[in-house]
Amino acid sequence: MTRLALIAHDEEKPEIIDLVHAYEDLLATIDLVGTGTTGKRIADETDLTIERKESGPVGGDLMIGAEIAENRLDGVIFLRDPLAAQPHEPDISALLRICDVHDTPLATTRSSAEFLLEGLDRRIDPK
């Protein structure tokens, strides 16, 4: 089954909730995993089931990165706040880097996330 990680910084959480609502039918067919707070918001505010790792700043980003290293993930949507420094910047950099190492599709903005989801949709259900 296709497995996708969903992560958003606090300023971007409304955006990821909106994105998830827009693609809820597709996402219901995908195995979802998220960082702690993002995952809780998705679980509380949609009908989707999502596995929750730790919160990003306390290791969640690294836990997602570990799944990439194990080739368990087909994609990562990580809506980052481009205007605020994060205390766990080294963990964020590690996650982005390991996506590059494994050529795991990574989207860090709304529009690129939509491209990623459309691509996963075509892969799941070729037309």
Ligand SMILES: O=C(CO)COP(=O)(O)O
């Ligand atoms: O900080 C994050 C990503 O770097 C996201 O973590 P939360 O989903 O727990 O807020």
